[in-house]
Amino acid sequence: MSAVLRLVDVHRTHGEGEAAVHALRGVSFAVHSGELVAVMGPSGSGKSTLLTIAGGLDQPTSGRVEVEGSDLVTLSQAQRARMRRTSIGYVFQGFNLIPALTAVENVALPRELDGVRSRTARAEARAALEEVGIVDLADRFPDDMSGGQQQRVAIARAVVGERRLILADEPTGALDSETGEEILRLIRARCDAGAAGVLVTHEARHAAWADRVVFLRDGVVIDESGSAPVDRLLDEPAASR
Amino acid sequence: MSVKQAMLALLEQEPMYGYQLRTEFESRTGATWPLNVGQVYTTLTRLERDGLIEPAGEDDEGHERWQLTAAGSDEVATWFTTPVARTQPPRDELAIKLALAVTVPGVDVGTVIQQQRGASMTALQDYTRLKRQAGRGTDRREELAWGLVLDSLVFAAEAEIRWLDHCEARLRRAVVERPAAAPSDARNADASNEQAAR
Numbered sequence: 001m002s003a004v005l006r007l008v009d010v011h012r013t014h015g016e017g018e019a020a021v022h023a024l025r026g027v028s029f030a031v032h033s034g035e036l037v038a039v040m041g042p043s044g045s046g047k048s049t050l051l052t053i054a055g056g057l058d059q060p061t062s063g064r065v066e067v068e069g070s071d072l073v074t075l076s077q078a079q080r081a082r083m084r085r086t087s088i089g090y091v092f093q094g095f096n097l098i099p100a101l102t103a104v105e106n107v108a109l110p111r112e113l114d115g116v117r118s119r120t121a122r123a124e125a126r127a128a129l130e131e132v133g134i135v136d137l138a139d140r141f142p143d144d145m146s147g148g149q150q151q152r153v154a155i156a157r158a159v160v161g162e163r164r165l166i167l168a169d170e171p172t173g174a175l176d177s178e179t180g181e182e183i184l185r186l187i188r189a190r191c192d193a194g195a196a197g198v199l200v201t202h203e204a205r206h207a208a209w210a211d212r213v214v215f216l217r218d219g220v221v222i223d224e225s226g227s228a229p230v231d232r233l234l235d236e237p238a239a240s241r
Numbered sequence: 242m243s244v245k246q247a248m249l250a251l252l253e254q255e256p257m258y259g260y261q262l263r264t265e266f267e268s269r270t271g272a273t274w275p276l277n278v279g280q281v282y283t284t285l286t287r288l289e290r291d292g293l294i295e296p297a298g299e300d301d302e303g304h305e306r307w308q309l310t311a312a313g314s315d316e317v318a319t320w321f322t323t324p325v326a327r328t329q330p331p332r333d334e335l336a337i338k339l340a341l342a343v344t345v346p347g348v349d350v351g352t353v354i355q356q357q358r359g360a361s362m363t364a365l366q367d368y369t370r371l372k373r374q375a376g377r378g379t380d381r382r383e384e385l386a387w388g389l390v391l392d393s394l395v396f397a398a399e400a401e402i403r404w405l406d407h408c409e410a411r412l413r414r415a416v417v418e419r420p421a422a423a424p425s426d427a428r429n430a431d432a433s434n435e436q437a438a439r
């Protein structure tokens with residue numbers, strides 16, 4: 001089965017020489033359709049770096065990053081941007097909603113940027129808001145919503161238009177435990193419906209919604225646990241373990 | 242876990258027969274703490290002896306039912322209004338194992354922690370799978386009860402994992418802060434990290 005996301009021996013170094021920070025040192029793993037993988041590790045271990053690279057927001061120093069078979073590293077900037085808008089949904093820790101736009105406008109924005117007709121984009125956005133259970137708040141502005149509601153909008157924006165890869169960086173950050181669980185249920189449901197998901201979290205309780213858990217330390221995968229058979233964890237032969 | 246208190250609390254709801262008590266108990270707690278029927282009957286015998294329950298006649302199918310006495314009702318009320326005692330922490334094999342692992346020479350503490358974390362994470366994933374199957378548990382009282390029991394297991398496993406992360410961080414700091422006088426076990430922890438890095 002082909003992977004939706006595949007990282008092969010990814011390195012990312014910030015700075016040079018003495019001051020160089022090796023944020024990732026040879027990370028390989030794959031995420032398939034229908035699968036949710038959690039990435040855990042102490043702060044500074046490289047989780048966010050890993051996710052921004054998987055989402056094409058940052059470039060690896062070396063290694064391959066494939067999304068649905070195309071290598072993000074070798075794509076042109078324009079192709080990469082298009083990939084980000086159409087295939088990849090990104091949920092940021094701080095929600096990152098645009099305060100001057102309503103919920104439905106925030107969700108429709110990536111589709112409109114991609115040239116989808118405004119009307120169609122709105123309809124898709126409504127459907128996505130419906131899915132996360134807050135279509136009744138479609139015309140509210142982010143400032144008039146609770147943290148949990150804003151995060152639902154952010155998730156709707158990440159899944160609108162059938163995106164195949166969902167990347168979420170601490171999506172439950174500031175939420176209470178029950179709202180956090182609702183968010184996890186939503187992400188889980190998207191993956192059960194065929195998307196591939198990567199969830200960065202430092203809470204084991206949330207990581208447990210994933211099929212597999214990857215533990216990062218100092219830019220290296222030190223441990224994996226999960227229900228999948230071991231040979232599927234890294235499906236590159238003779239990878240870095 | 243007190244089978245006695247649980248049986249009494251269930252009988253507060255309505256008179257029940259032995260097998261029914263077991264079914265009702267498990268509909269609230271899943272198969273987490275399985276009760277065998279023998280245990281239920283032994284407990285009922287003791288509760289009757291102690292004057293906490295009495296026969297309540299047979300139901301339509303001829304099952305012999307039990308009901309609380311006044312003393313039994315008092316016992317239930319006292320149980321619910323008294324916090325569970327926390328004075329004597331239950332013996333925790335994992336804490337003891339780690340305490341010994343850091344002091345017994347030649348034990349690779351890093352690996353002990355990593356393996357345990359993997360196992361605890363797998364258990365946590367299993368509980369979460371059960372939660373997913375159980376749904377949101379708001380339809381029936383018993384489902385809600387079972388959901389809360391699962392949450393209790395989830396939070397306990399999470400606490401264990403957090404504590405293991407904490408142990409690992411402290412051990413690593415100890416290794417960094419005392420490089421010259423590193424005890425053999427600390428060097429082991431370091432070596433295993435390096436090995437994992439390769």
Ligand SMILES: Nc1ncnc2c1ncn2[C@@H]1O[C@H](COP(=O)(O)OP(=O)(O)O)[C@@H](O)[C@H]1O
Pocket residue numbers: 014015021022023041042043044045046047048049050
């Ligand atoms: N833009 C950057 N410039 C320099 N160092 C960075 C930059 N981004 C991240 N780092 C460093 O890379 C390491 C990994 O960071 P990050 O991926 O944010 O970790 P995490 O999300 O696990 O907390 C850290 O040591 C961090 O300081």
Ligand SMILES: [Mg+2]
Pocket residue numbers: 047048049
């Ligand atoms: Mg981060």
